[in-house]
Amino acid sequence: MTDELADWSTAADRLAEVATDRSGSPDAGAPDLVVRARSVAEVQTVARFATAHGIALVTRGGGSGLAGGAVAGTGSIVLDLSGLDRIVELRPADHVAIVEPGVITADLDAAAAAHGLFYAPDPGSVAISTIGGNIATNAGGLRGAKYGVTRDAVLALDVVLADGRLVHLGAGTLKDVAGYDLMSLVVGSEGTPGIVVGATLRLRPRPAVTATIAAYFASLELAAEAAVAVRSTGVQPSVLEIVDGATLGAIDRLAGSHLHERGEAFLLAQVDGTDVTAEVAVVEKALVGATEVRSSTDPAVSAELLAARRLALPAIEATGRALIEDIAVPPSRLAEAVRRVHAVAEATGTTIYVFAHAGDGNLHPIIVVDAEPGAALPAAAVDAADRLFALALELGGSVTGEHGVGLLKQRWVARQVGPDVDGLHHAIKRVLDPAGILNPGKAV
Amino acid sequence: MTDELADWSTAADRLAEVATDRSGSPDAGAPDLVVRARSVAEVQTVARFATAHGIALVTRGGGSGLAGGAVAGTGSIVLDLSGLDRIVELRPADHVAIVEPGVITADLDAAAAAHGLFYAPDPGSVAISTIGGNIATNAGGLRGAKYGVTRDAVLALDVVLADGRLVHLGAGTLKDVAGYDLMSLVVGSEGTPGIVVGATLRLRPRPAVTATIAAYFASLELAAEAAVAVRSTGVQPSVLEIVDGATLGAIDRLAGSHLHERGEAFLLAQVDGTDVTAEVAVVEKALVGATEVRSSTDPAVSAELLAARRLALPAIEATGRALIEDIAVPPSRLAEAVRRVHAVAEATGTTIYVFAHAGDGNLHPIIVVDAEPGAALPAAAVDAADRLFALALELGGSVTGEHGVGLLKQRWVARQVGPDVDGLHHAIKRVLDPAGILNPGKAV
Incomplete structure (x- = not known):
């Protein structure tokens, strides 16, 4: 596979850099390979390879996660999307930005500001976390009291499935009820049903x-x-x-x-x-x-x-x-x-x-x-x-509001949702990722 | 089954009343049986029966749908939830209402008003449509420009699955990332992955x-x-x-x-x-x-x-x-x-x-x-x-913004989302409803 990729490494120091996140999760061992993707086609290549060989594939952005969602583990492939960092298009009249997943959240907000707009989700990590990571955890932030969480800013997603197919979820409009809302299913799913390689995001006019x-x-x-x-x-x-x-x-x-x-x-x-x-x-x-x-x-x-x-x-x-x-x-x-x-x-x-x-x-x-x-x-x-x-x-609440499940809260999520819903989560995961290669052991 | 139910009918005039909605869809024939549910347990009984015998089960509320989502068809069972119309609990300090699916949307708004609150989604049909129907279509309305659609007001759902199991989706809090967002999957799904029998809804303070x-x-x-x-x-x-x-x-x-x-x-x-x-x-x-x-x-x-x-x-x-x-x-x-x-x-x-x-x-x-x-x-x-x-x-849009797919837009939704996503919709539908009895031929 590596002959089809521009930037990959098996060097121990590079692997150590991408083995974990900011959760303080116990060390799960070094991955075998890290791929820094240069294109969606490369992401598809890696997904196909991982599925064909049954190798765990752990996607990461800024590595700023607090729940262990990007902790890799022995024998896995790490797919680093931080290089896919282009703001592809800003459509000021529609209040819409189309971005790659590696865009730093604060950079999107700054680009929007040039048009009198802002990107509302503002997790504490805005300066270091990526849009892809924000989507993976459905990140919140201070402004959530009025503007909601990341899901409220997502209008459409481009997602590479475990078998390498590229699908587009959501219409990109503010309203859309055509079929099941798989877009919301992907938001907050920590990369376990698919790999987000593009996002259409809602911006808002900056308040006076x-x-x-x-x-x-x-x-x-x-x-x-x-x-x-x-x-x-x-x-x-x-x-x-x-x-x-x-x-x-x-x-x-x-x-x-x-x-x-x-x-x-x-x-x-x-x-x-x-x-x-x-x-x-x-x-x-x-x-x-x-x-x-x-x-x-x-x-x-x-x-x-x-x-x-x-x-x-x-x-x-x-x-x-x-x-x-x-x-x-x-x-x-x-x-x-x-x-x-x-x-x-x-x-x-x-x-x-x-x-x-x-x-x-x-x-x-x-x-x-x-x-x-x-x-x-x-x-x-x-x-x-x-x-x-x-x-x-x-108290009638949730064990995680905005940081995600990752490795740290598996057991508690199962307890929160109960065995029937836990079973549905896993059944849906199997539909989208039959080989179970996408970030195994996370989210559900 | 009917010995376990309080209110059912096979009378032609009653069946004709529940055979269709306000979509103007072509007549699909009379159902065999209509059950007006009195309790969640009755809904579970009907679901189990329909799954066991492979009989189409079409859930309806106010019958005000505009896309044919509640059109029944020959040989089906119609499950009428309009009698489950209690506002179970209003928690003013949390801005939350817990309701049964048959509550008329305007009635919830009126009940909220007594506490200085309002229910934001206001489809044109508020006076005749039910919360369950609003959830089934992810209904919008005039106030959507600021307050969004029905999904933005849903904090948790009680759902009876095709096999009769009752599950609770969503934490009921404003923020929750514990596991996959199956709650959003159910909103707008026209009753095809499960039957909504209860909803925890977000209210808002009435503006001055x-x-x-x-x-x-x-x-x-x-x-x-x-x-x-x-x-x-x-x-x-x-x-x-x-x-x-x-x-x-x-x-x-x-x-x-x-x-x-x-x-x-x-x-x-x-x-x-x-x-x-x-x-x-x-x-x-x-x-x-x-x-x-x-x-x-x-x-x-x-x-x-x-x-x-x-x-x-x-x-x-x-x-x-x-x-x-x-x-x-x-x-x-x-x-x-x-x-x-x-x-x-x-x-x-x-x-x-x-x-x-x-x-x-x-x-x-x-x-x-x-x-x-x-x-x-x-x-x-x-x-x-x-x-x-x-x-x-x-124009880069959607074939339905707020009325749903129903019977009328099947072909167009498949074209909008493409064959891969259409395939995922059906695969997920099979996970939740293996016998394919829930509102067959709708939504996806």
Whole structure:
């Protein structure tokens, strides 16, 4: 096969580079071959070869996944799509971009900005993750409160099937009910039913003004109640985030700031539109019990107000090895969820920081452990993670809101969906990938 | 089986009532049995029976479908879910409703209103169609420009499979990437992979104010260009509609109004929010070339301005038997699409009216024919419909935006998606319904 490919390697150092992602998953061994695809035809060649020989094929983009979806494993072929990074077409009047999967998410947003448009999904990894990876995990982000997740921005996909056939899913229009929605099936499927080699994406006009509202509360319960109140005003914030006191303390230690003394919880909201004066007033009024509220439409001030959220993850990661969890609950149960996350920390003797996309009930409890990257996790951390997943299900939620299943949550997904749906997942996987070569052991 | 069911019939008059829908599909013959389900357990009983005996099972709600999705046929069992019409739970703080499939769409919206919420999808049939039917077709509506289609409001589904098993798809949270998105696969699938017996739906806070902006233009091209301009302002209208001159004439004949003399095209926009003064000004400014613009936030005036859109379909139906088509194109090609629809009318000697959801590029060309309901269609009308579908594909669109495939568009969907994807649709259908009993011959 390699005589048909322009860029491949079996060198140990190159293989080590593509063997894993940012999930901290245990080492699954080195792949046998890495192919950096230069064209869709090359992707088809590799898929046909892998199917013919029954070799596991693991597709990767930026390698920024947090659930192990791109962890390769001994004997596998890694298909690196980061070189397929062209923005093929921007159609400003339709608010549409057609891109290759290796485009960096922030680069698409920048290209859209030149036409007064933006690409709404903004996972924390925008600067390093690819559109293909965002599609594989159905990535969310801060602006999801108003603009939804990656699936809400996907209008059509070009997908190479396990047997090498290239299919086009979705009409590319905003509305389409012609046949089954296989496009949505592929979004969030971690490359297990097919390999995304092209995407037609929805852009949106950039709002004229964005206001940032930052508030501190004496307790996390009060902040969570305020978030519920904001959601019920009729104003749709584009961003609605909560950060707990422990995380504020970590930011203070990293940045030398004094955020934690201002409260035990931080709430950040943004509203965008044509003139958001009235909306800002409504949101401010809903922040009952806040000890401090600041609002601004000045980008410099907004950036300053955003810092307490933007620094949350780096500050936590500065304290130790961070296991980034990702549970979703009904928004009204956010306060209860955070309270019980803290109880899990106490019961297991672990350190757990929490920040949350309060607008859509998606929490990131971060378990910090005293263990080197790649080393086995302490039993207490594993126990804590299991308790967090059980908590998500007990509250009527999901064990993953936006990071995906990967290697880390197989068992929990089966438990969440139940044996019948798990069986359907595998039966559909067999239809699309009879030889089971596409990213085996992930997603389902 | 019938000893396990509370309400069933083999009476000819009752069977005739449930044999078809509002699509005007040719008569496919009377079913053998109609079961009006009283419980999920009864639905499971019927599914098991149909699978065991290889009998076609056609599920129906309000019978308001426009594509033949609920047309039964000789020898089939009709499963009528209109009696499963309870709103099981409203959770205002989460903006969630849990409903049975037979709930009338407008009734859910009214129940939500009591909590300051609304149910966004608003197909023209809201007063008679059911949530189950809306899910089966992924119904759209006027407010889709801002709030999307039915799928965007579905958070989880309870589905009875062909073999009678009950499964729950989706987590019910706003974000969930645990396993494949089978929930989206079921939405718009016309009951062919399973029977929806329950839905967890997203509600939204009712906006404080809605402004209506109505404009007339000397030509449809100008109106379509104005719609593209509005979409690019950064203001997101909740409603953005266009009505052609012929339709205005039909409304005048029905209502005794004088709309057509005001222009050859009517554009209707709504913006909703907290204070939409600035948005209205931006939209008005984008309506370049309008001969007349009126705006109001007064509900009575809004209702009057809406009349030219609200009466479009009844006015056309008053002129003869109406074949309601439903193509989607990229929004920037709307003017071209309408111009070419008119060319199709000329080439085929047919009468075609057009109105469109300009916000999302979804056109409804309405072919009016001189034939009794149920009678065979004139060859010219069939030819015109075929040319419209070909036009949709040529413009990079879809042969159905929101009405579905049903019986009427089988051939065209296969052409739109191509043989490989068509093959996948059928393979997935076989996984979920091996005996092929669920609404056979529909959707895929």
